[in-house]
Amino acid sequence: MTATAIEDLLRELTPQVLGVLVRRHGQFEGCEDAVQEAVLAAAVQWPAEGVPGNPRGWLVTVASRRFIDQVRSDHARRERESATAGQVAPEEVPDADDTLVLLFLCCHPTLSAASATALTLRAVGGLTTAEIARAFLVPEATMAARISRAKQRIRAAGSSFTLPAGAEREERLRVVLHVLYLIFNEGYTASSGSELHRADLAREAIRLTRMVHAQLPDDGEVTGLLALMLLTDARRAARTTAAGDLVPLDEQDRSRWDRDLIEEGTGLVKASLAGTQLGPYQLQAAIAATHADAATAGETxxxxxxxxxxxxxxxxxxxxxxxxxxxxxxxxxxxxxxxxxxxxxxxxxxxxxxxxxxxxxxxxxxxxxxxxxxxxxxxxxxxxxxxxxxxxxxxxxxxxxxx
CATH class of the missing domain: 1.25.40.10 (Tetratricopeptide repeat domain)
Structure with missing residues (x-):
C-alpha cells in the first residue's frame, strides 16, 4: 500500500477509532490525544512493516494502551509498549461507526465556529495540529491552544457521547453542516495567503460531508450541502491561470469543469429538492446547478x-x-x-x-x-x-x- 493510501486510510479510521475509545472510556480529551499518538505510530510503522490485517483493531488496541498510560502516568510502561506497538494483537471492536456522534460532539454549541472547525479537522478529519495551523496560516502553538481550549470546554460542559434527540439534534446538525461549509469555503477560496485554493481543506470537507450523507441520506440539507460542494469544486481547475491568477466565473473555460462532479452534484440537487422542506444549502446547490447547466456564461x-x-x-x-x-x-x-x-x-x-x-x-x-x-x-x-x-x-x- 502506498504512503498516500495509508494516509487516506488513517484519516478514514481516525474518527471511528476515537468513537470506540470515547464510548468505552468517556474522556474525550484524553482519548483524542491517545488516538493521535496511535495514528502517528501507524504512520511510522505501517509504511515500513506493512498494514496489519485489521488496521482498525490495531489502532484501537494501541490507542487504548496509550490512553491507559496517560491515566496511570506511567512513563516507563508507555515507552515499553511504544517499542512493541507493532506486535499488538488487535482487540475485538464493535462494527458501529460513531463518526456522526463525534461530529456532533466536536460541534458542541459552547464552541465558537473557529474552535469547532479546528477540533473537527483534528478529531474527525485526522489532520495534525501542524497541518491545521498551516491551513489557517497561524502558528502551531496558537492552533494547539485553540484545540486544547475546545476540548476543555467540551469536558466542562459534561457532554455525553450520544446523538441528541428531537429539536436539539436538528439544531446541532445545522452547526455540523455550518462547520463543514466553513471548512470547504476556506479550501475553495482561502481568506488569506498567496494561494487562491487550499485543495486539501476542500477535499477534506467533501470527504466528511460524504460521511454525514452516508449516515443521513434522506436529509435534504445534508444532500444539498454535498451537492453544493461538488458543483462548486467542479470549477476549481478553471478558476486560476497557469500563473495562479484568479479567473472570474464569466471568463472561465467551462470545458475544464469536472463533468463527473457536475453530474453527481446535479443528481444530488434533484434528490434534495424532492422532499417537502427547503433549506439554504439546497437552494445554494440549485443555484450552482443552474450555473453548471449553462454551456457559456451568456446562456446562464x-x-x-x-x-x-x-x-x-x-x-x-x-x-x-x-x-x-x-x-x-x-x-x-x-x-x-x-x-x-x-x-x-x-x-x-x-x-x-x-x-x-x-x-x-x-x-x-x-x-x-x-x-x-x-x-x-x-x-x-x-x-x-x-x-x-x-x-x-x-x-x-x-x-x-x-x-
Missing amino acids: HWRQVHALYLILERIAPNPMVTLNRAIALAEIEGPAAGLALLAGLDGDDRVAGHHRLLSVRAHLLEKSGDRAGAYEHYRRAAKATASIAEQRYLESRASRVRA
Missing part, C-alpha cells in the same frame, strides 16, 4: 438564479445573499438595478467595507460606464482583502478600467 438562466436568491433571502436573510442577488438582478435589469440593491447594504455592519461588497460594486460601476468609480472601488477592495490572489486580481481590474 439569470432569472432562475435571481428567483432562487429571492427565496434564499427570505428563508435565510444574509447580506452576502443580497449581494449575490444584486449580481443576478444586474444581469436581468442592468447595473443600475444592482447598484440600487447594493446601496441598502452600506449600513449593515456585517458587510460594510467588506472587500466582496466593494468588488461587486466596482464591477457594476464598470458595467455602467463609471470607470472612475470602478477604479476607486477596485482599489479599495484590493486593500480590504488578505488574499494575495484576490489582491492581484482586483488590482489588475483597477488597472484595466484606468487605462
